[in-house]
Amino acid sequence: MARSKEHRNSLDGGIEDEDITLLIGKVRALALKITDVKLKRHGIDLKHYAILSALDPSEAPSQKELADYLNVVPRRISPQLKSLEASGLIVRGKGSDRRSHSIELTETGREMLTVCQGVVADAEAEYLRPLTGEERDDFRDMLLAIARSSALDYNLVS
Template structure:
């Protein structure tokens, strides 16, 4: 029930930042892991390839991420988090934290601590996922669109690194 309430309240709040949960998942993964190729993002987020292409296209259009030649494998592209992406992620994370705080309002501080202690092992296991590479799960089926050129954003994204 709480998950249902959170998944209803959070997207409505994220709209103010022009983000959806699926964008938040990719931005968070890039912030935690650094630049990744699209295949690595698909594997880590357990999402289908066409959905990932569409999400990265949306993030590129907003200037939050950029595809650049992968320095380790020049045949592929790595997705980089831009500074604008880091800034938007920070604001969106505050928004999702606020939603969670509101959800937990009925609990006393002691009950919140107890809930945290009970859920911590479950969350740690879920975060490891089946292959130890999982960053989160925001699987969404979307209709893919053609990828726009990324040359305009790659220059500033190459030097960007995860916080």
């Protein structure tokens, strides 16, 4: 039997009783929703932002290298790459096949990335509002520690 809405939302016996895994999922969903809504106001979504933010201005990774970095299969980012290219935010160089094309940010892409980084910072400030500055720093440090240790076992961070 599922918990009632009142039980799930009550402060005495609601989310305080949740497992850490479920709490992480709820916070993740909240963070992604707030961030996606704010990014879409600028004509971009989270998948596009993830790609733009993964591109290093001094390197031009292949689609496969980018997909590996993002921990997805190359065909999963192909539609986003096409969209970003059509919007003039990236350019793809030639390779032996689509997966070996180099991918670079255009000047417009770098400008959009800067705008999006501000949008993401604003979103983070919104959903992390209950935390003090020190707690935010501690929270980030904890997430990094988990991500780094998990990367060894699950290839989640390149």
